[in-house]
Amino acid sequence: MLTVRAPATSANLGSGFDVFGVALERPADVVRLEKADRVTIEMTGAGSQYIPEDPDKNTVGAVAEALDAPARIQIDKGVRPASGLGSSAASAAAAAVGLNELYDRGYSREELVPIAAKGEAVVSGDAHDDNVAPSILGGFTIATEKGVTQVDADIPLVACLPDIVVSTRDARNVVPETARIDQMVETVGNAAALTTGMHRDDPELVGQGMHDTVVTPARAKLIDGYEQVREAALAAGATGVTISGAGPTVIAACAEEDRRKIASTMLDAFGERGVDARVYQTRIGRGAEVF
Ligand SMILES: Nc1ncnc2c1ncn2[C@@H]1O[C@H](COP(=O)(O)OP(=O)(O)OP(=O)(O)O)[C@@H](O)[C@H]1O
């Protein structure tokens, strides 16, 4: 029996739609695996009642098939599904790292990223790397068609998850098909600022680079209270605020000393809209760990 802890992740970070991602120190999925004749899946934890245990419908099933690694897989969800915190990716990342070790397949962490992404294809129809890459590698990741670049970074974050469900499929349907040239120029500048900020562990620059006028405004309409929560977090000292992944989690970058105040302010702002929420005071963290 092998145990893997794979972290939640936040994709996009505003200016890096389908490209940027970060691993969060918490929450995380904990997955236990042991060799078996066929794949079986048992789910417990946050939102597990909504997740199919059928290997054809669960992200870990596709990973086990890709690695030709049948196993009894027990998943304890720390990351609620349809959260924007890479819930489906955390399980897939844990399965890829764990089954690779259990069956001694010999893949590097980088090579496991596209394998784990096959699990993501099961739920969103597309094999995105931007959640599985940070969940496997940790830190800040840049996923392009050429592969993944990873940077260790240390930025305090607040992730506020409202009691709203946004599926990745629905959130992808509202993404505009085109952008104006001035929006493209702004996005390139912000993405460059954010990347530099990650290299320097600079929350100011990272927050500045999270601004996005293309995808985020379209998706914000799916999250009741988004604008109010964003404004409240900025007023409490957040250096940048955006939608985490496909939402509904709202994520803020900040200095360490402002994190607690920002967290309670975001909860209050959702509360004022009558929306229950929970908040994670977290930071950029490590990738999947095997115990
Ligand atoms: N192991 C798994 N863990 C979580 N969700 C799973 C798993 N396997 C299949 N699913 C399905 O995936 C869907 C959730 O994935 P989705 O991509 O919409 O959300 P997310 O992973 O939390 O968010 P995001 O990718 O935006 O960060 C749900 O329909 C859920 O039933």
Ligand SMILES: N[C@@H](CCO)C(=O)O
């Ligand atoms: N980049 C993806 C992340 C969710 O899988 C999106 O925002 O749709």
